[in-house]
Amino acid sequence: METVGPPYAPLGPDASLSAGIQRFHARQMHLLDSGEAEAWAATFTEDGLFAPPSLPEPVRGRAALAAGVRKAHEELAAEGEARRHLLTTAAVGDPEPDGSVRVRSYVQVVATRRDEAPKLLLMCVCEDVLVVEDGEWRVRERYVTRDDRP
Amino acid sequence: METVGPPYAPLGPDASLSAGIQRFHARQMHLLDSGEAEAWAATFTEDGLFAPPSLPEPVRGRAALAAGVRKAHEELAAEGEARRHLLTTAAVGDPEPDGSVRVRSYVQVVATRRDEAPKLLLMCVCEDVLVVEDGEWRVRERYVTRDDRP
């Protein structure tokens, strides 16, 4: 019946799971928006996969992930544009047998230029496979789609 | 003093309550936006009441709830429009004596058409009375108002 999100037990003993993932996601978006390229890349596993809607092929591995963010952030900074990734409405699944956790969330991308009103640039859906490594949540796979593209 | 939300004990032992409700709400919005009409209707109690701002009378019962979502989703699909309900800023109350929980939250409705920028269509306030049935959170009553209407 359920085709749009991960399985979950609504009343399960998962409060610390949800809370930890919420904080992880928030911190990760802040790092991204602040152009902390290496720190952001370190929120993925070493060979983490990121399939953004803007590229024909997924990006894999921290070096490539960091390079992509650094370039994008420099371009935006040159144009005086701030970007924010607002991750909300996160449906956190129960842990899979291998300990990974799937999360489906909505991400608004808001762009603001100096002295202008903010613009809702993109409405995205983000599907993550998260794992714990060294006591930290990390993204093993991330698939992002945008609503304005088929 | 407090007239805009449910009562709550900020430091109470309610983390699992909040986490479970957050996941419930997220999953419910995903079902709605994906047009999973029956699965969405099943997130209400059998005789659940939904008072949306777009109708003169509340909708009651799963069959009517599902029919409404199915029709709306088909119309949007025909027009190639994606809708997202972003539920945020949720003030979760403490359980009432009967076990129900009141939640007041903000819901942005974002509409996106192919190759167009997303639009913030509606800004709504959602007031829920939630109950647990068969180990699942369900909506017994939902009252939604939109800020552009008196």
Next chain:
Amino acid sequence: METVGPPYAPLGPDASLSAGIQRFHARQMHLLDSGEAEAWAATFTEDGLFAPPSLPEPVRGRAALAAGVRKAHEELAAEGEARRHLLTTAAVGDPEPDGSVRVRSYVQVVATRRDEAPKLLLMCVCEDVLVVEDGEWRVRERYVTRDDRP
């Protein structure tokens, strides 16, 4: 390495911390948007500091805080405009040695006038220092910046 948010232990025993702060923030925004000036001011410590982007100097103390909100709300009400503060993507830090907790979050300010579409008025970053007083979370310091200003 981390320059954009508070320190945190992602898997720590902090679920109730995060849940309590999320509820606090939500309730606080609802009070603000409903013009409950005194109740909103009471969510700050007695000498709480609020540094909004719209004023040259921070506001300090509940009386001044309440006066500011009351005036702003009356003006908006006279113009028939509803404002919503959507606080999301909250990176909650671990408790500091003195028990305070730092939180960095994103706040969208949405303005809606009757029969008009809602407008995303401001995209802000909110940095809080929260403390517990009398069993309640309170804001000791709040610094807000908006993305359209340097």
